[in-house]
Amino acid sequence: MAYNFDQLNDRRNTRSYKWDQGGKLFGEPDILPLWVADMDFLAPPAIQEVLKQRAELGIYGYAIRTDSYLESIVNWFKRRHNWDIETNWITDSPSIVTSLSLAVELFSEPGGQVVIQSPVYYPFYDVIQSNGRVVAKNSLLLQNGRFEMDYEHLESLFKGGAKLLLLCSPHNPGGRVWEREELLKLGELCLQYGVIVVSDEIHCDLTFPGHPHIPFASLSPELADITITCLAATKTFNLPGLHTSFIVTSNTSLKRTIDQRLKTLSLHMAQHFAQDAVEVAYNEGEAWLDEMMVYVKGNLDYTLGFLAEHLPEVKPLYPEGTYLLWMDCRELGMDIKGLKDLMFRQAKVAFSEGSVFGTEGEGWLRINLACPRSIVEQALRQFCDAANSSKRG
Helix, strand or coil: CCCCCCCCCCCCCCCCCCCHHHHHCCCCCCCECCCCCCCCCCCCCHHHHHHHHHHCCEEEEECCCCCHHHHHHHHHHHHCCCCCCCHHEEEEEEEEHHHHHHHHHHHHHCCEEEECCCCCHHHHHHHHHCCCEEEEEEEEEECCCCEEEEHHHHHEEEHHHCCCEEECCCCCCCCCCCCCHHHHHHHHHHHHCCEEEEECCCCCCCCCCCCCCCHHCCCCCHHCEEEEECCHHHHHHCHHHHCCCCEEEHHHHHHHHHHHCCCCCCCCEEEECCCHHHHHHHCCHHHHHHHHHHHHHHHHHHHHHHHHHCCCEEEECCCCCEEEEEECCCHHHHHHHHHHHHHHHHEEECEEEEEHHHHCCCEEEEECCCCCEEEHHHHHHHHHHHHHHHHHH
8 A cells, every 4th residue: 555544643732623532522631533524634634735725825815716625626526526517516614514504594484394214424413403493304214234225104204395305415324325316316306395305424535445425405406496515525534624615506597505514614615635635535545545445444454353353242234334323232231321431431442422423322332444554453452351341230
């Protein structure tokens, strides 16, 4: 490999959201964190270099977006996802969650229902409830060792008046990469009932062989016209601290509404650093991404084998994408408090406790595998040893 993903990078005492909150969040300052979805890998060298060049300017004034920035996005999605985007469909936003919250505010009514497919990324709940809307759960079905959509129940929510759906594609935490037929069936219902789809596709570049990501808006012009796609280079290339993302929609009315609200909140200005990093990531980061996903797949295979041998009561869902693993720990016989105690106090590891993704996640844990293999090995050993000791005790 051209890149060393085994390299240990000490992130403690760097104001790291992931590494510098052990005591505050988990009661253990030396805890091993595999929870929040950022990587412990260095960003691609080209990104590091362009950020150094921007920093060396020494003047950090107001910045503009260039055509080359927008073209890098267009070219990436054509090349990687066979999706034809036009530059005038793109709007920058500080983050995916910002975009989700704006969409809920702008395209649903106060007190109205917004559909999510739970268990799902926990800010989906926050952006609905904080905007004074009601969470309408369309719980995913666990069938054949993977999540599948419950279309019959979904239709009942649409019949009940829900006009906005937050779609997580690929799915976090379950690792599903939705197939064309699944998305088309979903799209038919949304068209039939006049539902706007806000599709969070931040994990779109992080899929395993045989599971290509299909942008929901790419399925047809009709579906594109009801879709707001939320995207970012930050998850792909480990840039979340730059706080940059973009929204894509071909519907001029939806875009005009979003653009106006972003300007009202003065969130429309370009950043000094972010656009350069995104542009070079999409233009020069492809080889790094491909190698990184091979490495993460190796971490996944190691984890599945280790759990099967040392803690077979834990049943992971085999992910088709993302660098996250959703693990069914219900056979350990612990409640939420018990699982937290097992992780934080006994094993001194921090995975994400499943109930934050919805009540369907109780008894589950999510582990972030985007870190050096030695960290994965240590975390699994500590967790399995603690779980087996707890069983014996």
